Amino acid sequence: xxxxxxxxxxxxxxxxxxxxxxxxxxxxxxxLPPIPTEEEFDSPISNTTDAEQENAKSNATRNLCTATTKTxxxxxxxxxxxxxxxxxxxxxxxxxxxxxxxxxxxRVFVYDWRVPLETMENYALGEELISERFYIAPGGYRMxxxxxxxxxxxxxxxxxxxxNVFAGVARGVHDDLxxxxxxLKFQLILVDQTDASPVDADVGIDPRRICLDExxxxxxxxxxxxxxxxxxxxCGTRTLIEREEIFTRHYIKDKHLVFRLKVFLP
Numbered sequence: 653x654x655x656x657x658x659x660x661x662x663x664x665x666x667x668x669x670x671x672x673x674x675x676x677x678x679x680x681x682x683x684l685p686p687i688p689t690e691e692e693f694d695s696p697i698s699n700t701t702d703a704e705q706e707n708a709k710s711n712a713t714r715n716l717c718t719a720t721t722k723t724x725x726x727x728x729x730x731x732x733x734x735x736x737x738x739x740x741x742x743x744x745x746x747x748x749x750x751x752x753x754x755x756x757x758x759r760v761f762v763y764d765w766r767v768p769l770e771t772m773e774n775y776a777l778g779e780e781l782i783s784e785r786f787y788i789a790p791g792g793y794r795m796x797x798x799x800x801x802x803x804x805x806x807x808x809x810x811x812x813x814x815x816n817v818f819a820g821v822a823r824g825v826h827d828d829l830x831x832x833x834x835x836l837k838f839q840l841i842l843v844d845q846t847d848a849s850p851v852d853a854d855v856g857i858d859p860r861r862i863c864l865d866e867x868x869x870x871x872x873x874x875x876x877x878x879x880x881x882x883x884x885x886x887c888g889t890r891t892l893i894e895r896e897e898i899f900t901r902h903y904i905k906d907k908h909l910v911f912r913l914k915v916f917l918p
Contacts, residue, residue, distance in 0.1 A: 759917040761788040764843070765797050766908045777812075778805030780884060785822040788915045793834060794824030797911055798886050811890040815842060815898060817911050818886030819857070823877040834874040835859050840888050841912040842898070845905035852912075853893035853903075863887035 765783045775781060783797040797819050803812040821834045837858050844850035857863075865871040873885040898904060 761913075761915040761917060763788075763795075763797075763913045763915075765911040765913070767799070767911065769904055769907045769909060772799075772801040772909065775801035777802045782881060782884070783911075785824075785881070787824060787826075788836075789917060791826050791829070792824075792917075793826075793830060793836070794822040795913070795915070796820055796822050796881060796886075797840075797913055798884065799911065804890060807890055813894055813896075814891040815853075815893050815895055816888065816890040817842070817892050818888030819913055820873055820882055820884070820886035821877055822882060823880050827876055832874075832876040833859065833870040835870070836918070837916045839912075839914040840892070841914065842892055842903055843910040843912050844901050844903055845910060846902040851901060853897075855889045855892060857887055859887070 763786055767781070771781065778800065779802065781799050781801055785794050785796045787794050797817065799815070799817045804816060817840050819838060819840060837856065839854050839856050841852050841854040844852050859870055859874045863871045863873050871885075871887070873882070873887045893903075898909070903909060
């Protein structure tokens with residue numbers, strides 16, 4: 653059975669269990685109190701906190717799903733309860749099965765690289781612009797960003813109309829204490845510098861899946877560096893956004909572009 657089939661069968665099972673009053677989100681079944689009448693359900697609950705009232709109301713709604721419903725209101729409340737809980741359970745199940753969400757880490761390192769537009773315009777084809785090196789955590793890896801402002805001379809000419817950006821691992825003082833190769837997921841972003849519905853251009857990078865060597869293993873880009881910038885090796889995209897598009901929104905502000913790196917820490 654594939655992932656989708658497994659997910660569908662799991663959701664069907666969760667629906668069945670919820671209808672019989674099993675509190676899955678808390679990991680154990682709970683005893684069911686008497687089913688409230690509509691008047692009891694709608695009546696205010698005195699001498700309780702907001703959290704206690706919300707919990708009592710949730711329990712009352714769940715109990716409506718455990719007996720034969722008699723009114724349209726009962727059915728509506730039951731369906732609303734099941735829908736809310738199934739959405740949360742489905743989200744948790746997706747993260748458990750797939751584990752590839754670029755936003756599944758609570759610890760995120762963010763680095764902004766401001767590049768003057770004038771600098772971008774003064775580079776020749778094949779010349780690489782490299783950021784300063786920076787550590788992504790205390791005692792952690794050291795990284796850098798890079799771009800070929802006029803295009804990568806080693807790439808096909810069809811890529812010249814796009815903005816490119818890459819990230820790499822630099823030599824750091826903690827390297828002997830770190831695990832190699834580097835496998836942390838990260839995002840490369842060209843920031844739309846506006847507060848009014850920004851539309852960033854971004855790409856997600858998983859070192860276990862992208863920039864692999866010819867044998868399908870993690871490439872030299874993410875191995876332990878032996879030179880300050882790991883010989884300039886980086887992993888990213890040659891097609892982040894078309895060059896003409898950077899003038900259509902707020903990718904340029906105060907004559908600067910902002911490339912952002914987000915690293916999802918363990």
